Amino acid sequence: MIRRGTDPGRGLWSVPGGRVEPGESSRDAVVREVEEETHVRITPTGLAGVVERPGAGGIVYVIEDWFARVEAGTDPGQPTAGDDASEAAWFLPEQVEQLDCVPGLLEVLREWLVVPPQR
Numbered sequence: 001m002i003r004r005g006t007d008p009g010r011g012l013w014s015v016p017g018g019r020v021e022p023g024e025s026s027r028d029a030v031v032r033e034v035e036e037e038t039h040v041r042i043t044p045t046g047l048a049g050v051v052e053r054p055g056a057g058g059i060v061y062v063i064e065d066w067f068a069r070v071e072a073g074t075d076p077g078q079p080t081a082g083d084d085a086s087e088a089a090w091f092l093p094e095q096v097e098q099l100d101c102v103p104g105l106l107e108v109l110r111e112w113l114v115v116p117p118q119r
Contacts, residue, residue, distance in 0.1 A: 001096070002037050005086035009102040015065060016085070030066045038079035038088040041071035049112045053104065065108070 002016050016037040020029040027044050034042050048065040055061050070076040079088035091099065093115045097106060109115045 001089060001091055001099070002081065002085035003087035004084065004102065005081070006084040011086075011100075012102045013096075013099040014102045014105060016088075017063070017065070018084075026064045027066070030064075030068065033083075034068070036083040037081070037085040039082055040076060040079050040088075041074045042068040043071050044068045048114065049108060051104070051108050065112075 001013050003013050004010050016034045017030070018033045018036075020026050021032075024032070030044055031042060034040060044066040046067045048067050051063050051065070053061045053063060076090070079090065081088045096109065096115045097118070106115065110117055
């Protein structure tokens with residue numbers, strides 16, 4: 001996970017991500033964004049889910065979140081923050097609920113069974 005270094009959500013924890021570049025698939029975008037924000041190479045293994053979030057000026061962002069594994073031959077080690085992340089770290093699923101996350105993240109991670117249901 002990354003701590004956002006810029007708005008929106010500066011200082012809050014989130015999953016790495018960003019915009020899909022022209023001509024780029026969402027699968028390729030997640031590989032690029034994770035590497036830019038954590039310096040870890042990943043291989044997407046499947047779509048976790050899709051959410052929509054409102055943006056400024058009436059824009060609606062469609063966000064695809066992916067399951068992934070660390071790319072073969074890559075040492076996952078300690079991720080290091082890059083791009084617009086101020087911090088990057090690994091967390092166990094049950095630890096995520098203790099983090100100060102961007103709005104809506106914990107709810108969708110629970111819905112997709114990535115983190116345990118709320119007690």
